[in-house]
Amino acid sequence: MKLVVKLEEKSYKLGAGDRDWGAHAYSNEFYLEPISGGGDRLIIGASSNHIDLLIELLEPLKEPFGILYVLVVSRVGHEDGRYQIESPMSRNELYSFLKQFEGYFEFDGRHAIWIMSLPDTVTLVYEQHNLIYFYGEHEAARNSLKSKGFSKREFRIPSPHSHNYNEEYDRFEDQIFEGFGWIHFPLVEDVDDP
Numbered sequence: 001m002k003l004v005v006k007l008e009e010k011s012y013k014l015g016a017g018d019r020d021w022g023a024h025a026y027s028n029e030f031y032l033e034p035i036s037g038g039g040d041r042l043i044i045g046a047s048s049n050h051i052d053l054l055i056e057l058l059e060p061l062k063e064p065f066g067i068l069y070v071l072v073v074s075r076v077g078h079e080d081g082r083y084q085i086e087s088p089m090s091r092n093e094l095y096s097f098l099k100q101f102e103g104y105f106e107f108d109g110r111h112a113i114w115i116m117s118l119p120d121t122v123t124l125v126y127e128q129h130n131l132i133y134f135y136g137e138h139e140a141a142r143n144s145l146k147s148k149g150f151s152k153r154e155f156r157i158p159s160p161h162s163h164n165y166n167e168e169y170d171r172f173e174d175q176i177f178e179g180f181g182w183i184h185f186p187l188v189e190d191v192d193d194p
Helices: 052-056 092-101 102-107 138-148 168-179
Strands: 015-016 028-036 040-045 065-071 081-085 111-117 122-128 132-135 161-163 182-185
Touching: 040 138, 052 092, 052 102, 052 111, 052 122, 052 132, 052 138, 065 092, 092 102, 102 168
Parallel strands: none
Antiparallel strands: 015 161, 028 040, 040 132, 065 081, 065 111, 081 182, 111 122, 122 132
């Protein structure tokens, strides 16, 4: 596994403000939102360490895992779109992948990543607004969040806000395509829009 240096001292993924833009962080909170067709999804706003939290939420789920990498804006010439990994990943492969690209995922707003536990039919989405969406049976996830001090309350994406596409992460956009086989699909309007 490659060592990835986080460049967060000067980079951030989601900005907020009227004139003086700065990094936006949520307050370790979550809530349930109804979804069309019935049921609900868990929406999580963490203040930091999103990949570590994602890994914790994935821990009780069964492998293998499918990956959908959604590139909404490229700074280096890759075609935007949804990229499905060709072969499902084991837990160890997935965790290694997430840690390898941790800084890129956490501090650059050009993308989202969807992770599906294929046997459990559970999907987690870490998207460009720095939110984690949890689809499927989420009682264990809610209990885990509460035990970590997360509060249950509604919150919103800040308005106005900005998505930052940071030059120092351009090489990771290239690396994510070089190291893995992907199947390309077009973006889905009103789902993948930044």
